[in-house]
Amino acid sequence: MPAERITSTTLAAMKRRRDAIACLTCYDAAFAGLLESAGVEVLLVGDSLGMVLQGQPTTVPVKLEHMVYHSACVSRAAARSLVIADMPFLSYATADRALAAAERLMGDGGAAMVKLEGGGELAQTVARLTRFGVPVCAHLGLLPQSVHRLGGYRYQGRDDAGAARIRADALALQDAGASLLVLECVPAALAQALAGELDMPVIGIGAGSGCDGQVLVLHDMLGLLPGRSPTFSKDFAAAYGSVAAALAGYVAEVKERSFPGPGHTLY
Helix, strand or coil, X not given: CXXXXXXXXXXXXXXXXXXXXXXXXCCXXXXXXXXXXXXXXXXXXXXXXXXXXXXXXXXXXXXXXXXXXXXHHHHHHCCCCEEEEECCCCCCCCHHHHHHHHHHHHHXXXXXXXXEXXXXXXXXXXXXXXXXXXXXXXXXXXXXXXXXXXXXXXXXXXXXXXXXXXXXXXXXXXXHCCCEEEEECCCHHHHHHXXXXXXXXXXXXXXXXXXXXXXXXXXXXXCCCCCCCCCCCCCHHHHHCCHHHHHHHHHHHHHCCCCCCHHHCCC
């Protein structure tokens, strides 16, 4: 990992070099230090904390103050990694609310970028955020905050119409100023095509190995949660034997593009 702070410019250069980007969710200072030591470039303070830390059934109940608190915990310990904070449910329902939420997440929470879920309907909001100096990560495909509308956690973009919508949304968000894109639970061929077409890096989760980088929920990849992990994930702790070795193994497998393999790619 380079000595200088990783930024969106760093990630763009990594994409051009075909250097895969390793990203994991992170919610506290202790893990922030461990992930950074392992070479994880991007620490995502995800609203998944509602499910893995708070015991909520979805990410919807997560509040802005929760995200600010956990972002601050992570950012205090992250000397080099890029810290991205999720904007929680309805915190960006209007451009004014989005600006206010970004102010909290970056000012009080110390995040260097914010992430929001949604398509071209958010282009004006993204444009306004970036106009005021807020780096934005977009999120397309399966949108966890929209789980009630979607009717469950289901793969998206599996037919031609769905794939076309995701592509159009990605281009609109890039044109609006987004500098990074998370693609969740979309077919591998679609994700690879978008990674090749877009200038901004594409980080996949359940989207095959053709993306510019990968992200997983930390608790899933360490096998910390009871029950079955998502099929696209992998228990790296079971494979490598310790937390430190699991994190290093994850980074190595992402970098060599052996993860996700065929067994972690559904479509």
